[in-house]
Amino acid sequence: MATSVERSPESGEDAYSTIRGELKQYSFQTEPVPRLHHLDPRVEALMRAEKPVVITDTNLVKSAFHWDADYLSSNIGSAKQTVYSSYKNKFLYYDDKKLPQFPDLQLATKHEEMTFKEFTEKVKNHKKGDKIYYLQQALNDSVGKSLVLDFIKFNWSWATEQQKKYKWGALTSNLLLVGMDGVITPAHYDEQQNFFAQIGGFKRFLLFDPSMFECLYPYPVYHPHDRQSQVDFDNPDHERFPNFRNLYGQEAIVGPGDVLYLPIYWWHQVESVPNHGMTVSVNFWYKSGTEEKIVYPLKPQQKVAMMRNIEKMVTSAINNHEEVPHLLKTMVLGRYT
Numbered sequence: 096m097a098t099s100v101e102r103s104p105e106s107g108e109d110a111y112s113t114i115r116g117e118l119k120q121y122s123f124q125t126e127p128v129p130r131l132h133h134l135d136p137r138v139e140a141l142m143r144a145e146k147p148v149v150i151t152d153t154n155l156v157k158s159a160f161h162w163d164a165d166y167l168s169s170n171i172g173s174a175k176q177t178v179y180s181s182y183k184n185k186f187l188y189y190d191d192k193k194l195p196q197f198p199d200l201q202l203a204t205k206h207e208e209m210t211f212k213e214f215t216e217k218v219k220n221h222k223k224g225d226k227i228y229y230l231q232q233a234l235n236d237s238v239g240k241s242l243v244l245d246f247i248k249f250n251w252s253w254a255t256e257q258q259k260k261y262k263w264g265a266l267t268s269n270l271l272l273v274g275m276d277g278v279i280t281p282a283h284y285d286e287q288q289n290f291f292a293q294i295g296g297f298k299r300f301l302l303f304d305p306s307m308f309e310c311l312y313p314y315p316v317y318h319p320h321d322r323q324s325q326v327d328f329d330n331p332d333h334e335r336f337p338n339f340r341n342l343y344g345q346e347a348i349v350g351p352g353d354v355l356y357l358p359i360y361w362w363h364q365v366e367s368v369p370n371h372g373m374t375v376s377v378n379f380w381y382k383s384g385t386e387e388k389i390v391y392p393l394k395p396q397q398k399v400a401m402m403r404n405i406e407k408m409v410t411s412a413i414n415n416h417e418e419v420p421h422l423l424k425t426m427v428l429g430r431y432t
């Protein structure tokens with residue numbers, strides 16, 4: 096498979112409209128995420144409302160536009176990188192610290208450690224039916240000098256200005272993502288604010304408001320797939336997940352130079368657009384700021400945080416996750432339903 100990365104930093108509208116015509120359709124409706132120049136005042140309104148927006152011309156990662164497979168191979172260094180492999184194109188995240196409680200869990204994706212050079216070899220020699228690979232590595236001080244210089248030249252003044260303006264907490268990490276053509280990260284939410292910067296290739300985001308929690312049925316908090324939706328978007332089980340029929344979302348295509356503001360607790364499915372080569376992205380995860388004061392009614396994301404705390408409290412108090420479902424059902428069925 097080619098390791099080339101499709102690149103047209105100022106991707107003309109033609110690239111996006113061509114891609115839009117190729118995208119897989121799902122059973123739910125979506126509307127487009129606004130795509131705005133970073134100086135457009137509507138960006139601030141959307142970010143204050145914690146709504147997604149594709150922000151253009153930030154130059155956030157312009158110094159990394161040359162990060163293609165060959166450059167990264169020669170400059171990232173010989174440290175092992177975190178790579179996931181799967182015989183399918185879906186890469187469902189799992190928390191390996193929770194795996195011991197689920198010894199029988201069948202994982203479709205495997206965590207492998209390999210050098211970047213080994214990763215690009217596997218991608219180059221990929222044949223139909225072979226494993227598919229997705230590199231997902233937090234940028235750290237093991238990278239080579241030239242990558243450090245590129246990293247230092249990110250538009251940190253813009254990023255830091257936003258971080259202060261919206262009272263976000265600390266930047267916790269930058270994840271380097273190098274995906275083979277067509278890889279998918281299924282629907283999940285994260286507990287951090289996120290600037291998702293696209294460097295090479297194109298990614299399609301399906302985004303859902305935190306209130307869509309009741310349509311997306313996340314795994315229990317104690318489960319290794321915590322925060323991930325249980326619903327298979329390609330073959331939804333409407334018996335188990337009846338509210339999936341009410342799902343409604345937003346959609347965005349991000350290309351080189353685009354930055355997607357992905358608000359904390361917003362659900363997202365991320366698809367490397369098929370037949371457009373490898374994708375290279377870097378995300379910027381920030382702790383969310385603390386609310387100055389609680390305002391009622393609570394926001395959907397606050398209710399999600401509350402439900403998470405209840406599940407965590409019950410699980411630790413009862414000290415046996417197998418007893419949690421019965422206790423919660425006893426508490427709710429026939430009483431609150």
Ligand SMILES: CC[C@@H](CC(=O)C(=O)O)C(=O)O
Binds near residue numbers: 365
């Ligand atoms: C973690 C992988 C995912 C991005 C994402 O979910 C995030 O940045 O929160 C993707 O690009 O496939």
Ligand SMILES: [Zn+2]
Binds near residue numbers: 283284285363
């Ligand atoms: Zn995510």
